[in-house]
Amino acid sequence: MKLPRFLTTPLPPSVLSLADDQIVLASLSRRRDALMRVDAVPLEGECFQQGPVGLLQVDRALLAAALGRLAQNVGKLPSRGTALLPTAWTRSVQVDVGGLPRHRQEAEDVIRWRLKKLLPCRPEEVRLDFLPARDEGQVLVTLALDRPLSVIEETLAAAGMWVGRLETTALAVANLVPAIGGPYLVVAAEPRSLGFVAVVGGVIALLRQKGLPGDPSRAADFVTREVEHSLNRLTGAVEAEAGIEMWVVAFDEELALEVEASVANRPQVTVRRLVVSAERVPVGTTLPGALLGALLACGAGREV
Known part of the structure; x- marks a missing residue:
């Protein structure tokens, strides 16, 4: 028996992902290394509104209605779980x-x-x-603003699910980074923002979030500038000759390609995509690989 493991409480076996257009419930395996079932329902109307500090307002009725449809699909919501939030909400x-x-x-x-x-x-x-x-x-x-987060927690509790932990996409994926090696830079390319998490020696060394410009024509320059800034911040914290492994989480494929193109002339940066192997996800699921990876990463997170 591994006593430290025995004395810890494992993470909840369920993860609920919230986004602007849908909510997704994932059930993890007992070892938290595979997704056993994934169910998604669309959100009607503008359920979540953003402001200068991230998530600004939540339509309680729209969220409750979507949770009701989700509960009908799965039979019953789990009693506890982790809530996965877009990085742009923080x-x-x-x-x-x-x-x-x-x-x-x-x-x-x-x-x-x-x-x-x-x-x-x-x-x-x-x-x-x-x-x-x-x-x-x-x-x-x-x-993040406390009030909209509280509305989410209260609405989930009313539907029968207690949220034990809130996690953003970028930080969730950083849970997958090895404790040795690196340095690593996780870049979450999401529809509304870029999230950056740098990990050096198993410790988070950099944490950034940048909202995308409203003008799509400015996106490429924006991405290049922000990726460059994050890499410069990271190289300033480690030895200059150390190579950097950059993990790209492609929620938005076009944005992810811009991220990868921005380091094409930096040979010291090795680019990897977050890819989930087929044996770790339910057969026939059509959800994006980046979302599946982030859901799975919540199960690999710190034990509480």
Whole structure:
């Protein structure tokens, strides 16, 4: 018996993915290394609205109706699960805090005070998580408005499903990065945004999210600039001669191609696509491979 494993609580065996156009429920295998069943239902109307701090508003009635249709398809929603959110629904920033108190709530208070000049809303209105950055005195912060997240959790609870964890696409896929080797740069190419997570020695070293420009003609230059900026930030944190492995999660194929093209002249960058092998997904599923990979990655995440 592996005692540390025995003393931990495994992650929920179900993942619910929320997006602008559909919700998807995935059931994972007992070992959390394969998807046993995947069910999707479309969302009617504009269920989710975005603002300057990510997800702004949730139509409770539209979400409840979609969950009802999903429950009819599967028989009953699982009692608990992880909610997978688009990276664009959150914001990621690096904050200079100098030092943090050891107590979690006191540390959050310090971070919120530092966020006052960076947010277009009151810091008390956001839900946040943070981890130390590689630069001394800095923390990496992921945040979103608390109210719309609470509406999602409350609506799911009313439908019979308790959300034990919220995860964004980019961070979920970063769970698959090996603890050794690298450095790695995960790039989530989604319809509304680019998400960047760099992992060095098993530790997250960079966390960025950038919304796409409204003008499609500016997309290529935008992608090149943001990928270049992320790579420069990462190479500044590791030895210059170290090669970088870049994982591209292609929710948006055209955007993913732009990401790959942006590093064509950088031989030190090895590009890989997130691909899920056929034996790890249900036979006959037509859902995109990037989504299937992100759902599976939630099962590979940190144990809680």
